[in-house]
Amino acid sequence: MTQENQTKTDVLRASRLSVAPMMDWTDRHCRYFHRLMSGATLLYTEMVTAPALVRGGALHLLEFNAEEHPVALQLGGSDPVELAQAARLGVDAGYDEINLNCGCPSDRVQSGTFGAILMKTPTLVADCARAMMDAVGCEITVKCRIGVDDQDPEAVLPAFLEAVREAGVRRVQIHARKAWLQGLSPKENRDIPPLDYDLVLRMRSRFPDLHLSVNGGIESLEQAEDFLNAGLDGVMIGRAAYHRPWDILGEADSRIHGAAPSGQSAEDIARAMLPYIEAHLTSGGKLHQVTRHMLGLFAGRPGARVWRRVLSEGASRAGAGPALVEEALAQVDQGQAA
Structure with missing residues (x-):
């Protein structure tokens, strides 16, 4: 072929x-x-x-x-x-x-x-x-x-x-x-x-x-x-x-596609985005250009609101980077544990 x-x-x-x-x-x-x-x-x-x-x-x-x-x-x-x-x-x-x-x-x-x-x-x-x-x-x-x-x-x-x-x-x-x-x-x-x-x-x-x-x-x-x-x-x-x-x-x-389950979690996806975000920032990009697409990742789950709030409020600030995503993720984890 x-x-x-x-x-x-x-x-x-x-x-x-x-x-x-x-x-x-x-x-x-x-x-x-x-x-x-x-x-x-x-x-x-x-x-x-x-x-x-x-x-x-x-x-x-x-x-x-x-x-x-x-x-x-x-x-x-x-x-x-x-x-x-x-x-x-x-x-x-x-x-x-x-x-x-x-x-x-x-x-x-x-x-x-x-x-x-x-x-x-x-x-x-x-x-x-x-x-x-x-x-x-x-x-x-x-x-x-x-x-x-x-x-x-x-x-x-x-x-x-x-x-x-x-x-x-x-x-x-x-x-x-x-x-x-x-x-x-x-x-x-x-x-x-x-x-x-x-x-x-x-x-x-x-x-x-x-x-x-x-x-x-x-x-x-x-x-x-x-x-x-x-x-x-x-x-x-x-x-x-x-x-x-x-x-x-x-x-x-x-x-839908008949593949084996990946075993991934939404938290895994958030962490997997960190190297991509780092590369985007290094090339002159802004954090919010990426994270605006990630706001719904935890939709319907405990911690979803704080995830959206942390990213929405912080991603456009000067110097915002992967640490903000990690902060938001930590608060999601706390919300789910509560």
Whole structure:
């Protein structure tokens, strides 16, 4: 098996569970933190726009740690030529998969004619995917909604999937909500439009040759297991994985990916982050850039509040470093012993 095919196989296996791309959240520090908890789950970058890479030369947006593999780059854009160039840059940087964003509802994304608004132009999405596949050898995938605004998802989603399948796309992640491009904020678009998991499940039988993952409102590994048992190929979890990372990722490898239990604890993960934090500070970084992603590590457990408070209040202070994390961890231990 060639290295390229081996990578595709590894990514396909990992995609049984993935952490959704989330703007301002799933940066390289967050992904490294998540990788310590789960070695097998597929991780995604925040959306990076093709114009920023191709026209703006913002190649620093592609930086990641080798420990993050398997890791996918999500691109935003609507110009096939530009997306092909951005995909090449992503592959050159070492990403294992390139994902096209057809789901983000923000005003900024709409003004650039990409994101969820692309649900209205499946032919253009197909052209973009085809151009990206012609440019690179890694997997090109698409993340979409079930429709936008007044579209009928029962008609729109199958037509969209047919278009991208015809272009050669074989893996699609479906956020099981509409996006309302007028009248709802991006935050409201994550909560208010009703979820339609049944529609996504029906697409599984209608498109047996596609690898379909469901996204949106998934709160637990139990829910993820239910979707996999119902026949879906993958589950993508967003906010729950960010706000309660240990609950989602701590047992993901054994429960979802079939690996032996790691024997790690949340405390072990906190300590494992210390060398990474030290290296980040040595390179000129700030503590809060890393620890802001760690606030939910002990969510729902004794000591969680003091952990959040110590890190939130202290991480931005001058000279803050690994000792602050150790202080917070010591207080967690005291809280659990009380």
